[in-house]
Amino acid sequence: MKFQSQKIAYWFFASAMLLLVLQIVYGFIMGFARIGMDGLHEWIPFNTARAVHTNLLVVWLLLGFMGSAYFIIPEESDRELMWPKLAWVQLISFLVVGVVAVIGYHLNYWEGRKFLEIPRSLDYLVVVNVLAFIANIGMTIWNGKRYTTTSIVLFFGLFTAALLYLPGMIDFDNQTLDSFYRWWVVHLWVEGVWELIMGALLCYLLIKLTGVDREVVEKWLYVIVGFTFLSGILGTGHHYYYIGAPKYWLMIGGIFSALEPLAFLGMAIYALAMAKKGGRRHPNKTALNWTLGSAIVSFVGAGFLGFAHTLPQVNMYTHGTLVTAMHGHMAFWGAYAMINLAMIAYALPILTGRKLWDNAASAYGFWLSNIGMVGMTGALAVAGITQVNLERRMGLDFLAVQKEIEIHFVGMILAACLFFLGICFYLYNFWRFGLPTDEAASSDVRAAEELPTVS
Amino acid sequence: MLTKLQAKVFFLGGTAVFFGIFLVLSFDTHLKVPNQTNAANITPAVAAGKRIWEENNCMGCHTLFGEGAYYAPELTKTVETRGKDWLKIFIKDPAAMFPGQRKMVKYNFTDEQIDNVIAFLDWCGKVDLNGFPAKPPLRDKMIAAAPQMAVSSGPPPLKKPVPAVFTTATCIGCHQIQGQGGAAGALIGAPPLDDVFRRYDRAKLVAWIKDPPSIKKDTKMPKLYGLAVNDAQLNEIVDYLLSLNPETAATPSAAPTAAPAPAVQPK
Numbered sequence: 001m002k003f004q005s006q007k008i009a010y011w012f013f014a015s016a017m018l019l020l021v022l023q024i025v026y027g028f029i030m031g032f033a034r035i036g037m038d039g040l041h042e043w044i045p046f047n048t049a050r051a052v053h054t055n056l057l058v059v060w061l062l063l064g065f066m067g068s069a070y071f072i073i074p075e076e077s078d079r080e081l082m083w084p085k086l087a088w089v090q091l092i093s094f095l096v097v098g099v100v101a102v103i104g105y106h107l108n109y110w111e112g113r114k115f116l117e118i119p120r121s122l123d124y125l126v127v128v129n130v131l132a133f134i135a136n137i138g139m140t141i142w143n144g145k146r147y148t149t150t151s152i153v154l155f156f157g158l159f160t161a162a163l164l165y166l167p168g169m170i171d172f173d174n175q176t177l178d179s180f181y182r183w184w185v186v187h188l189w190v191e192g193v194w195e196l197i198m199g200a201l202l203c204y205l206l207i208k209l210t211g212v213d214r215e216v217v218e219k220w221l222y223v224i225v226g227f228t229f230l231s232g233i234l235g236t237g238h239h240y241y242y243i244g245a246p247k248y249w250l251m252i253g254g255i256f257s258a259l260e261p262l263a264f265l266g267m268a269i270y271a272l273a274m275a276k277k278g279g280r281r282h283p284n285k286t287a288l289n290w291t292l293g294s295a296i297v298s299f300v301g302a303g304f305l306g307f308a309h310t311l312p313q314v315n316m317y318t319h320g321t322l323v324t325a326m327h328g329h330m331a332f333w334g335a336y337a338m339i340n341l342a343m344i345a346y347a348l349p350i351l352t353g354r355k356l357w358d359n360a361a362s363a364y365g366f367w368l369s370n371i372g373m374v375g376m377t378g379a380l381a382v383a384g385i386t387q388v389n390l391e392r393r394m395g396l397d398f399l400a401v402q403k404e405i406e407i408h409f410v411g412m413i414l415a416a417c418l419f420f421l422g423i424c425f426y427l428y429n430f431w432r433f434g435l436p437t438d439e440a441a442s443s444d445v446r447a448a449e450e451l452p453t454v455s
Numbered sequence: 456m457l458t459k460l461q462a463k464v465f466f467l468g469g470t471a472v473f474f475g476i477f478l479v480l481s482f483d484t485h486l487k488v489p490n491q492t493n494a495a496n497i498t499p500a501v502a503a504g505k506r507i508w509e510e511n512n513c514m515g516c517h518t519l520f521g522e523g524a525y526y527a528p529e530l531t532k533t534v535e536t537r538g539k540d541w542l543k544i545f546i547k548d549p550a551a552m553f554p555g556q557r558k559m560v561k562y563n564f565t566d567e568q569i570d571n572v573i574a575f576l577d578w579c580g581k582v583d584l585n586g587f588p589a590k591p592p593l594r595d596k597m598i599a600a601a602p603q604m605a606v607s608s609g610p611p612p613l614k615k616p617v618p619a620v621f622t623t624a625t626c627i628g629c630h631q632i633q634g635q636g637g638a639a640g641a642l643i644g645a646p647p648l649d650d651v652f653r654r655y656d657r658a659k660l661v662a663w664i665k666d667p668p669s670i671k672k673d674t675k676m677p678k679l680y681g682l683a684v685n686d687a688q689l690n691e692i693v694d695y696l697l698s699l700n701p702e703t704a705a706t707p708s709a710a711p712t713a714a715p716a717p718a719v720q721p722k
């Protein structure tokens with residue numbers, strides 16, 4: 001760690017981990033409700049559990065991104081953060097808004113639009129909060145000693161993510177228009193600007209962990225995010241097939257969203273190629289595992305499993321079934337959860353000055369959580385495909401079909417236990433690092449992290 | 456070899472071009488949607504229904520237009536298949552109709568709020584969704600392939616006008632009677648009721664309609680007694696169903712010797 005103000009990142013990461021655990025708890029509540037164990041229905045009905053589960057996911061991922069930005073930007077710009085105190089205020093207020101929203105969901109206080117359940121009054125606070133964040137890192141870059149592609153792409157991703165939150169706040173009486181603009185947030189986030197953030201984090205980690213020359217790594221970053229927007233923007237059409245929008249979206253959405261996996265494929269090849277070029281010389285193998293893992297699992301979860309139901313002919317039958325949930329889990333996990341966990345695994349030794357790079361717990365954390373996630377995805381896939389065939393293709397009743405597929409949720413819960421065990425190992429490691437220290441900024445600790453560059 | 460500057464130009468140029476196309480198409484969509492969704496029919500009741508839909512996060516369990524959660528049925532066509540009367544009764548107390556099934560929240564809506572929600576769902580059902588939800592493509596093949604159901608023997612049931620009670624009690628939404636109705640029941644195996652007199656006598660009919668799950672666990676027929684059906688209506692329904700029997704009708708049962716015993720003793 002070079003700058004004292006980077007330490008704030010630790011607290012963002014720690015809050016993110018706390019919310020991850022809560023997210024999983026609510027995931028289990030839903031999993032059990034689906035096998036008939038819905039004893040909590042009176043207090044936490046399914047829609048509450050779901051809103052909490054998905055919103056905590058988004059909030060902890062955003063906290064992770066913000067923490068990563070507060071960690072990366074000072075270093076890339078070669079100066080202290082512009083306003084370290086503002087970062088604290090921003091963290092605390094963000095958490096307060098999150099907690100109020102979650103409590104609200106238990107009291108039927110929400111907006112009832114998938115993924116954007118946060119009620120309008122709190123939306124404004126989110127906007128102010130994110131503006132403070134953007135201003136803080138923006139001014140740091142502006143006044144910095146150097147501009148790097150990594151920091152520019154990261155900033156651009158975060159800035160447009162903030163901007164795209166706004167269309168989700170327009171009100172319509174027409175359900176179709178409501179849905180139309182909701183996707184400007186949800187789709188253009190995960191299949192657009194968040195990929196920029198992911199790309200920038202990946203790029204930063206690869207530079208640090210493989211020692212490959214920055215110019216080479218950053219050049220390919222542009223190519224990949226170029227592909228992201230080339231396919232992802234018009235790919236939004238894959239959500240416009242069957243919501244009451246014109247028919248031309250079937251063609252446009254079908255063609256361009258079918259190209260989207262290329263960006264993820266590019267990301268995976270890029271990461272593997274850089275790792276091969278640089279060699280595995282960095283002592284922090286755990287961080288490299290998570291980095292490469294993220295690039296690969298995001299291709300499988302987002303690219304491959306997304307492609308599986310993106311053509312309009314297929315989507316007609318899979319639209320709004322558990323097939324979507326299957327894809328949603330692995331895509332979010334691979335692309336955004338894993339890249340955050342990679343960033344955290346990389347940053348912790350540097351923030352705390354403790355060299356616990358590699359140990360059994362970190363390996364268990366990586367493998368158990370990933371094997372668990374593959375199992376969960378598999379269970380949801382079998383449930384989803386069965387649902388599509390019985391309900392959408394043979395025309396059996398919804399609830400009767402749900403009874404038939406209940407058993408796959410037993411499988412999903414078992415896999416989720418494995419997954420959660422992996423997360424527990426990861427958190428145990430997190431805890432062992434302890435708090436960030438001032439000494440971590442001293443030069444001899446830093447020396448161990450620096451690799452000689454290969455070009 | 457590609458330079459960094461070329462890569463940057465590719466990124467910025469590509470983004471600008473495709474975002475431009477996206478904006479143009481969105482603008483066009485915005486102009487066309489009102490027509491495709493019959494926006495003129497968005498009455499204050501529909502708009503109010505949409506707000507109720509959002510304020511209670513119904514989308515956290517249900518899908519609508521295929522969007523939402525996968526815990527509860529897709530509702531785009533529910534008004535068409537279930538009928539408004541049935542929905543009115545159902546929403547008042549979901550668990551009463553489907554005891555022991557997966558739970559919906561019991562909302563304390565006023566009648567007006569329920570009407571608004573139904574108006575909203577009705578509007579949704581009429582939006583042109585480019586063919587969604589598709590008619591299940593294998594359904595007809597399965598029916599064709601299935602061995603013929605036991606053909607009911609004996610003379611055909613009588614033709615008689617269907618009394619209004621079958622509509623108010625929502626039976627006709629699920630069951631076909633005299634060739635009418637049956638849209639919602641086709642999916643869940645609700646049989647036509649014209650020849651039910653061959654399988655059930657009065658006592659059995661009454662017991663069944665009063666509490667289907669107590670006779671057949673997991674049946675898809677809801678318990679409507681006490682919700683849509685009171686004792687007088689129950690008698691009327693059972694009388695009518697039994698009266699379709701051509702054999703008992705042939706014997707001049709009009710003879711007032713044995714007035715039919717009331718199916719239910721008034722409490």
Ligand code: HEM
Binds near residue numbers: 114260332336522
């Ligand atoms: C990291 C990237 C991605 C993430 C996090 C992600 C996540 C999700 C989520 C959560 C949904 C459900 C949305 C909702 O119904 O509200 C969804 C839907 C969908 N995704 Fe992705 N996705 C990603 C990438 C992709 C890609 C690359 C493709 C296509 C190749 C794709 C194809 C689809 C399709 C077609 C749907 C609609 C499913 C339906 O009709 O119900 N996704 N995605």
Ligand code: HEM
Binds near residue numbers: 023031054325416419
């Ligand atoms: C570990 C235990 C977990 C369990 C038991 C679980 C279970 C569930 C369930 C039952 C749903 C609702 C599906 C429905 O509507 O019926 C859901 C939704 C969702 N979960 Fe999880 N989950 C877990 C972890 C995670 C993790 C780690 C992530 C992300 C990395 C995640 C992301 C999502 C997303 C994005 C959705 C919305 C999917 C959609 O709308 O298509 N979940 N989860």
Ligand SMILES: [Fe+2]
Binds near residue numbers: 187191236
């Ligand atoms: Fe999408």
